[in-house]
Amino acid sequence: MTRKQRRLTLIGTGLATIAAALGLVSFAMRDTIVFFHTPTEVQAKSVAPGVRFRLGGLVQEASVQRGNDQVTAFRIEDTNGAVGVQYRGILPDLFREGQGVVAEGLLDPSGTFRADTVLAKHDENYMPREVSDSLKSQGRWHGGDPAATGSP
Structure with a gap:
């Protein structure tokens, strides 16, 4: 694997990890992100x-x-x-x-x-x-x- 491929793999893995973390946080907060309930x-x-x-x-x-x-x-x-x-x-x-x-x-x-x-x-x-x-x-x-x- 070349140096450029390793760098792209590292960046892709980092972005995927961040996206997964954001997805889990928004899923956990789906009912609490409301100003009020009627x-x-x-x-x-x-x-x-x-x-x-x-x-x-x-x-x-x-x-x-x-x-x-x-x-x-x-x-x-x-x-x-x-x-x-x-x-x-x-x-x-x-x-x-x-x-x-x-x-x-x-x-x-x-x-x-x-x-x-x-x-x-x-x-x-x-x-x-x-x-x-x-x-x-x-x-x-x-x-x-x-x-x-x-x-x-």
């Missing part, structure tokens, strides 16, 4: 209790429960499902019913999401891309660009 995905995937993840969707109308000047519970919904959320703490100023939110926490055995962080959209025109794409695909998009909703 209530429908949580119900369909049967997320195990105690697993930490983000839950995103719209705050369901008339679902916010308040106690001692703080929100204690609300529901996050999409078109096909809703998940109850328990939260203790101060919510963002723009948190309200019908608005997009992303909550971070874990699911308890009863199916209630125990949130320790709640994020709300920061102005009238902003919604996380994943939330807006999910709403558009389900036909529930109510804001922003009229061309995106299909209305004149």
